[in-house]
Amino acid sequence: MAEGDPLIRFDWLLARLDMLAMRTLEHVWLTVLAVGIGFAISFALALVIRRQRRTFSPITAGAAVVYTIPSLALFAILVPITGRTLLSAVIALVGYTLFILVRNIVAALDGVPAEVRESATAMGYSSWARLWRIELPLALPVIVAGLRIATVTTIGLVTVAALIGIGGLGFLIENGLRQFFPTLYIAGAVLSVALAVLADALFVVLQRLATPWARARAAT
Amino acid sequence: MPTSVYGALVQTAATVEFRNVTKRYDGRSKVRAEGETPGAVNDLSLIVPAGKVCVLVGPSGCGKTTSLKMVNRLIEPTSGQILIDGQDVAAEDPVALRRRIGYVIQQVGLFPHQTIADNVATVPRLLGWPGQRIAARTDELLALVGLEPDAYRGRYPAQLSGGERQRVGVARALAADPPLLLMDEPFGAVDPIVRERLQDELLRLQEQLAKTILFVTHDVDEAIKMGDLMAVMAAGGALAQVGTPAEVLAQPASEFVTRFVGADRGLKRLSLRRVRDLELLPATAARPGDDAAEAGQRAASDEVGYLLLVDAQDRPIGWLRARDIPLDGPLSADAAVPMSPLLAEHATLKDALSMMLAADVMAGIVVDPAGRALGLLTVEQIARTLRDG
Numbered sequence: 207m208a209e210g211d212p213l214i215r216f217d218w219l220l221a222r223l224d225m226l227a228m229r230t231l232e233h234v235w236l237t238v239l240a241v242g243i244g245f246a247i248s249f250a251l252a253l254v255i256r257r258q259r260r261t262f263s264p265i266t267a268g269a270a271v272v273y274t275i276p277s278l279a280l281f282a283i284l285v286p287i288t289g290r291t292l293l294s295a296v297i298a299l300v301g302y303t304l305f306i307l308v309r310n311i312v313a314a315l316d317g318v319p320a321e322v323r324e325s326a327t328a329m330g331y332s333s334w335a336r337l338w339r340i341e342l343p344l345a346l347p348v349i350v351a352g353l354r355i356a357t358v359t360t361i362g363l364v365t366v367a368a369l370i371g372i373g374g375l376g377f378l379i380e381n382g383l384r385q386f387f388p389t390l391y392i393a394g395a396v397l398s399v400a401l402a403v404l405a406d407a408l409f410v411v412l413q414r415l416a417t418p419w420a421r422a423r424a425a426t
Numbered sequence: 427m428p429t430s431v432y433g434a435l436v437q438t439a440a441t442v443e444f445r446n447v448t449k450r451y452d453g454r455s456k457v458r459a460e461g462e463t464p465g466a467v468n469d470l471s472l473i474v475p476a477g478k479v480c481v482l483v484g485p486s487g488c489g490k491t492t493s494l495k496m497v498n499r500l501i502e503p504t505s506g507q508i509l510i511d512g513q514d515v516a517a518e519d520p521v522a523l524r525r526r527i528g529y530v531i532q533q534v535g536l537f538p539h540q541t542i543a544d545n546v547a548t549v550p551r552l553l554g555w556p557g558q559r560i561a562a563r564t565d566e567l568l569a570l571v572g573l574e575p576d577a578y579r580g581r582y583p584a585q586l587s588g589g590e591r592q593r594v595g596v597a598r599a600l601a602a603d604p605p606l607l608l609m610d611e612p613f614g615a616v617d618p619i620v621r622e623r624l625q626d627e628l629l630r631l632q633e634q635l636a637k638t639i640l641f642v643t644h645d646v647d648e649a650i651k652m653g654d655l656m657a658v659m660a661a662g663g664a665l666a667q668v669g670t671p672a673e674v675l676a677q678p679a680s681e682f683v684t685r686f687v688g689a690d691r692g693l694k695r696l697s698l699r700r701v702r703d704l705e706l707l708p709a710t711a712a713r714p715g716d717d718a719a720e721a722g723q724r725a726a727s728d729e730v731g732y733l734l735l736v737d738a739q740d741r742p743i744g745w746l747r748a749r750d751i752p753l754d755g756p757l758s759a760d761a762a763v764p765m766s767p768l769l770a771e772h773a774t775l776k777d778a779l780s781m782m783l784a785a786d787v788m789a790g791i792v793v794d795p796a797g798r799a800l801g802l803l804t805v806e807q808i809a810r811t812l813r814d815g
Contacts, residue, residue: 325535328498328608329548329598330525343539419539419582 215389226378230397233374236364237405240296241357244303251304252311266309273305277366285370295367302363303356310352314345346416354409361402365394375401439476439638440511440605442497446471447506449492449663465492467663470506474655476605477636481653483643485686489663490642494608497640498527510606525549528599528607528637532614534591536583542568542594543579549602567597572627589620596628600635607639613648625651646687650675650694658683672698692812696776699811701769706792706801709734714743714759722751734791735762740798742768742791766790769803779808 219226255262275283280301284294318341326340327333342349365376373380375398382391414421449467464487474480482490495501497508499520508515515523536545543564544551550560565575571593583591592612599607612628613621625648632639643649649656650671658674660666660682667679675691675698678684688694710728712721713736725733725748733746735757744762751757767781769790782790782805789804 319533319535321531321533321535322537324500325529325531326537328500328524328527328529328531330521330523330552332521335552340537344537417539419584 213388214392218389219393226393226397229374229378229394230401231374233361233364233376233398233401236292236295236299236367236372236374237357237360237401240299240360240364241303241353243296244300244307244356244360245353247300248304248307248311251308252315255308255312256315262312266305269301269305269308272301277302277363278369281367281370290370290372292372294370295364295372299360299363299367303360306356306359307352310355311345311349314348314352315341317348318344343416347413347420350409350413350416354406354413357405357409358402361398361405365398374398438605439478439636441476441509442474442480442606442638442640443507443509443512444470444472444493445507445509447493447496447503447508449489449496449501450504465489465663467492467496467503470659470663470665472657472665472668474638474640476638478654479632479639479641479652480655480657481641481643481649482657482659483646483649483653483686484659484666485661486644488659488661490644490659491610492663493659494610494640494642497606497608498524498529525552525602526604526606528601528604530592530595530599530607530609530612532611534583534595534615536591536594536598538583540582541579542573542581542583542586545583545594546597546601548598549604553602563601567600568594570600570631571597573597588616589624592616592620592624593627596631600637605638607637609639609641611643612641614643614645621648628652647694647697650697658686660686693776696779696808696812697774699775700771701773701775701778701792701803702771704775704803704807704811706803707789707807709791709799709802711736711740711799712746712757713738715756717754718752718757719754721757722748722753725751733757734799735759736799739796742793742799768793768797770795771800775808775811778803779805 251265255265272280277298280298281294284298288294288297322340322344323336326336331340364374365379367373368376368380371377375394378394378397379391380394382388382394447467447470449465451463451466467489470489470493472480482493484490492501496503497510497515499515502516510527536542537548543561546564546567547560550563555563564579568575568578573590573593578586578590578594583594586594592615595612599609613624616624629652641649641652643652653671655668656671656674657668658666666686667674667683669677672695674683675687675695678687678691684691710721710724710732711734712724721733725731725746731748733748733751735743735746737743742765743759744765746757746762750761766787767785767790769778769781769792771792771794773781778790782788788806789802792800792803794800
């Protein structure tokens with residue numbers, strides 16, 4: 207960094223909007239992939255837990271173990287196995303979402319009032335129809351709240367994946383730090399924070415859209 | 427076959443038969459003595475004729491709710507059979523079976539994320555009725571349970587009072603016109619005034635619909651009021667007595683039943699008879715402006731010794747004591763003393779007696795729904811019906 211240079215060189219950034227956009231998209235894509243796969247696995251595990259309650263402790267304990275591994279260490283563990291690949295990044299990121307999402311989905315489904323479940327069964331809903339049309343809609347606010355935490359957490363963790371060469375905006379931060387080039391790492395940091403805030407806001411809107419009936423209650 | 431007020435042919439009510447039905451919850455509670463597990467049912471045999479209301483009544487844990495839930499297979503019996511119109515429910519697909527049986531519970535269990543219309547339409551939707559038919563049926567049912575369709579259709583359950591929610595629960599259970607309704611303490615969570623109104627409305631509905639209803643309650647008074655039949659269950663899940671409420675009150679089959687129906691079972695029997703069932707005493711009536719001398723003569727020959735002043739429509743105005751009747755000239759309402767209580771002809775004897783005791787009088791004037799005086803009812807007459815059984 208030369209003397210007299212401004213902290214952030216906007217002209218430099220403006221000349222590289224393509225690269226910034228690509229890194230941002232990569233970041234979003236990694237996040238969506240990780241949260242999407244994590245949600246699918248968590249949902250399946252939650253259904254297993256609801257069918258067999260005694261699987262709750264082993265499953266959540268397993269997810270907790272993964273969660274306690276520091277992110278840097280987890281990426282490091284995976285590199286010898288799956289290399290410095292997208293796969294390594296996704297495996298690690300998915301691993302972190304499980305702890306949040308499994309417990310959250312189980313809690314959300316448990317939160318559906320017993321009398322609502324019983325009357326749905328007694329009206330003649332099959333157990334799958336009951337899950338899709340009664341339990342899931344009612345569990346949705348809590349599930350969305352869990353997805354919100356998982357997504358914001360993942361957006362943060364994706365930056366760490368830059369250390370194995372995959373990392374969206376983390377790539378900018380890592381490179382900027384290594385080259386003592388503040389423009390680059392500040393841009394990376396600001397964009398990833400903005401992304402997290404945006405995702406958070408998106409989920410708040412989603413949550414409101416998913417529960418028109420909850421607002422009707424507030425209106426009375 | 428009865429037809430509904432809407433002219434549609436109503437599906438015949440179903441006969442329900444319990445044949446030696448037993449439900450044990452072993453394993454989970456080995457600590458307890460055999461047959462004392464809460465919710466267990468012990469060799470229940472019971473026939474509920476089509477179109478009747480059978481109330482399963484008993485202390486908590488006596489297995490009445492378990493018995494109810496075995497009918498729509500929310501609970502499977504350990505042994506024995508339950509037959510609906512001769513068909514063993516165990517042989518049917520539980521999902522299809524449940525769509526033919528209405529179900530109402532104390533907590534109602536409406537779906538909070540669906541509008542009232544969607545809640546009511548639950549079973550027709552599951553049965554795949556066309557949209558137009560569902561919409562028409564929903565409105566018809568809301569009106570039937572006394573909820574203005576235009577005002578309630580689009581609301582959510584959270585926007586309704588407890589009583590309104592319970593009505594929606596009843597409408598939902600009736601949606602596909604099931605021949606059998608299961609009701610588990612349906613009015614247990616609402617306040618006494620609303621409860622009484624909901625009970626009256628259900629009885630009124632039942633007069634039109636003539637469904638078979640299995641009704642669970644722990645409240646003896648509710649059982650007496652709602653039931654054509656009363657099945658008293660004892661702790662341990664054994665049937666202690668089955669009979670009409672009158673039979674159970676008049677001749678309790680055991681020490682347990684006697685204690686359960688209460689020491690005031692004599693009084694409770696009064697709630698089974700209505701004022702119109704008794705032969706009323708004629709009242710000596712006159713209108714203001716009638717000839718006083720003639721009216722006085724009639725009053726004097728009457729054992730009551732009072733003249734009942736009525737208006738042009740025969741509605742009571744007040745009493746005139748014999749000695750207050752002028753010797754001649756027209757009668758005037760000025761000297762009339764305040765009236766004894768007015769008893770509706772469809773009131774129960776229990777309510778009539780209670781009104782007379784509250785007013786501290788020995789007789790009440792019985793009126794028809796238009797308010798016209800029909801005759802007199804005395805405390806002594808009520809006492810006589812108690813003696814005669």
